[in-house]
Amino acid sequence: MSEIVDFKKLEETKKKLNRKLYAQAALVALVLILVRMLLISRDNIDNWGLRLAIVGVYILIWYLFLDQLYKRWRDINYKDERNPIDRFVHRLYHNKLATVGLFIVLSVAILALFAPEIALYGSEYQADWKDYALMPPSREHPFGTVSSGEDLFSLICYGSQISLVLGIGVEVIVAVIGIALGVISGYYGGAIDKIIHYFTDVIMSFPFLILVIVLVGALRANPDLNERIIDFSSSLGMDAHLLMVFLALTVFGWPGIFRQVRGQVFSIKERDYVAAAKVVGASRSSILFRHIAINTLGPVIVVMTLGIAGVILTEAGLSFLGFGADITTPSWGRLLSEGNSFVTQSKYLYLALFPGIALFLTILGFTTLGDGIRDAIDPRLKL
Amino acid sequence: MREYIAKKLAIAVLVLIGVYTITFFLTFMLPGDPARVSLGQHGSEEAVELIRAQWGLDEPRYVQYINYLKGFIRGDMGVSFRYYPREVIYLIRYRLPVTAYYGLWSIIFAVAISVPLGVLAAYKQNTVIDNIAVLISQIGVSLPNFWLGMMLIAIISVKLGWINPVPDVPSGYIWSPVGFFASLKDYALPIITVGTGMMASNTRLTRSSMLEVVREDYITLARSKGLSERVVILKHALRNALIPVVTNVGLQFLLLVGGAVLTETVFGINGIGKLYIDAINYRDYPVVIALTLIYTGGVVIINLFVDILYSKIDPRVSLR
DSSP: OOOOOOHHHHHHHHHHHHHHHHHHHHHHHHHHHHHHHHTOSTTTOOOHHHHHHHHHHHHHHHHHHHHHHHHHHHHHHOSSSOOHHHHHHHHHHHOHHHHHHHHHHHHHHHHHHTHHHHSSSOSSOOGGGGGGTTOOSOSSSTTOBOTTSOBHHHHHHHHHHHHHHHHHHHHHHHHHHHHHHHHHHHHHOHHHHHHHHHHHHHHHTSOHHHHHHHHHHHHHHOHHHHHHHHHHHHHHTOOHHHHHHHHHHHHHHTHHHHHHHHHHHHHHTTSHHHHHHHHTTOOHHHIIIIIIGGGGHHHHHHHHHHHHHHHHHHHHHHHHHTSSSOTTSOOHHHHHHHHHHTTTSGGGHHHHHHHHHHHHHHHHHHHHHHHHHHHHHOTTOOO | OHHHHHHHHHHHHHHHHHHHHHHHHHHHTSSSOHHHHHHOTTOOHHHHHHHHHHHTTTSOHHHHHHHHHHHHHHTOOOBOSTTTTSBHHHHHHHHHHHHHHHHHHHHHHHHHHHHHHHHHHHHTTTSHHHHHHHHHHHHHHHSOHHHHHHHHIIIIIIISOOSOSSOOOOTTTTTSHHHHHHTTTTTHHHHHHHHHHHHHHHHHHHHHHHHHHTTSHHHHHHHHTTOOHHHIIIIIIHHHHHHHHHHHHHHHHHHHHHHHHHHHHHHTOOSHHHHHHHHHHTTOHHHHHHHHHHHHHHHHHHHHHHHHHHHHHOTTOOOO
C-alpha cells in the first residue's frame, strides 16, 4: 500500500519554504551589510591588528551564513539527490589549479572590499607624508613608500579596488552586449548577422591595446566630451581618465563573447526543446531569453572570468603608458610606471616588485579560475 | 576553392576599409591641429597655414578621407607630420627590422621550449612532469609582460650587471649574417620578456592538441603496425598536433606589434611599438593609420592563409 503523494501540495509547501528562506536570508544579509557600513571602519578602530581581526571574524560570519543558506536551500529543493551546483562545486574542488585560482580571487575580492580597513594608512594625502618619500620596506611601511611619501602597501590595497571594479564592471557590461547581439545574430541570421559579424571582424583585426589607446586619446582630446565625462565621473567620485578607459574597453570588448554566444545559438536553436517551446506558443522574447540566452551562460562565464584578467592587464598597461589612471589614483599600472622610472637603481626595486606581484597574482587567479570553471562545466569545451 | 578565396578577399577588403574609417575618424576628427603641434607655440600663423595647405589639412574632412584612401591604394602612405618631410614608409622601413628581429628570436625561443615541453607533458599526462609543465604555462600566461621586463632589467642588468638594459645596436647590423647572432646578447632581455608569454600559450596548445591527436584512430593503427613509440609520437602525432600551434605562432607575430608598445617602452627600443606610441602622442596621424592598416592587413592575410592551410592538410575541411 503506497501513500498517495499530492504533488501540487508538495510544490506549494516547497514554494512557501523557499519564500520564507529567502526573506530570512535577505534580512540577515541586510544586517550584515549594515554592520559593515556602520561599525567596521578605520575611523572607529585605530589599531590595525584589531581591525584585521574584526574583518576576519566578519568574513567568517559571512561564510557561515552562506554555508547555512545553501544547506537549507538544498534541503528544501534537492532533498535526496545531487543537484547541479553540488556537481559543479565537486568538480571545481577536484581541480587543484582551480582551487588555487578561486582562493586568490577571493583574497583579492576581500582585499578590495576591506581595503580601507586592511590598509595601514588612510587614502587622504597628509601633508607631512612628503618627509617619508622613497623609504625602503620597514615595520611602519612593510612595502616601503613611493616618491610622494605614500605607503606602498596601502596604495596596493586601494589599487585592488580599481582593478576589480574595472575588471568586473567592464566584463558584465560586455557580456550583456555580447549576449544580446549574439542571440539576435545567431537566431535571426541573414543580413543582421552579417552586419554584426562584419563589425566584430573589424574590431578584432585591430591591435587591441592600440585601439583602446587611440580611443582614450580621442576622448581626452575632445574638449566637449572630455568635460561631460569629467562632470559625470566627479559625480560618481571616480577618476575621469579611468572612466574613459572603462568606456573604451566596453566599446571594443564585446566581440569575444559575441562570437561565443553566436556559435552556441546556432546549435541551440535547432534543439527539440526550442521547437517544443514554439509549439506550445511561447512568445518570441521568452524563447530568446528563457530558452536560448540562458543556455549560453556557461561558456560566457568562462570567457568573462578570463576576460576580467585581460581587462585588469590592459588597464595596468594603459596606466603604465600614461593613458590610464591619473597621477593621484593608486592604480597598479600607475604604481608600476613609477617603479619603472627607478628600475635602474637596485635599492628602489621594491617600487616595481610589490605592485607587479599583486598584478601577477590577480591575473593568475582569474585565469586559473576561468580554466577550472571551463573544465568543471565541460572538459571538452574549446574556448 | 578559387571562388572561396575571392569571397574571403572581398570581405578582407571591406574589413580593411572599416578599420581605415574607424582609425581615420578617431585620429583626424580630433580637435587640435597637427600643424600647430609640429611648429610649436612660436610658429607664426602664416607658417601654420602653409603647412596645413601642404598636408591637405585645409580641405574638408571627407576630401581628406578620400585622398588618403586613394594614396593607400596606390601604395603611398603619405608624409609623417612629426618627421616632416620624411615619408611614413621610410620610418617604418627603418623601425620594423628592430621589432622583427627580437620578435623572430622570441618566437624561436618560445617554440624551442614549448613544443618539446608540450609533447612531453601530453605524453606523460597526469604525472609530475605534466603538472610542472601546466604550472609553468599557467604562470607564463599570467605574467604581465612589461613587469617581467622590468624585473629582468632590475635583476640581470642592474644587480648582476651582465647585460645592458637598453639594447644599443645599430638597426642595420642586426640583420647582417654576423649581427643576427652577435646581437643576441644585447637583445636577450626583450627576447625572454616577449618569448615567455608566447612560450606559455604555445605549451598549453601543444599539450592539448597532442592529447587530442593521440586518441585518433590512425595513431592506434600506427601503434598496431608495430612502429616504435618514438616514431608514432614524433612523426605521426606531432605533425598533426602542430597545425594549431603554427597558426598561433603566426598570430603571435602580430600580437607582438601590439605588445611592442609596452616592451619597447620598458627597454627603450626604437622599434615599431615606440613609433606607434610616439605617433599617437604627437598626433602623427599618417603614421598611426599606416601602422594600423599594415597590422590589419597582416591579420587578414594570416587568417586567409590558415583557412587554406587547413583545407590542404585536412581533406575533411571543405572550403565553401
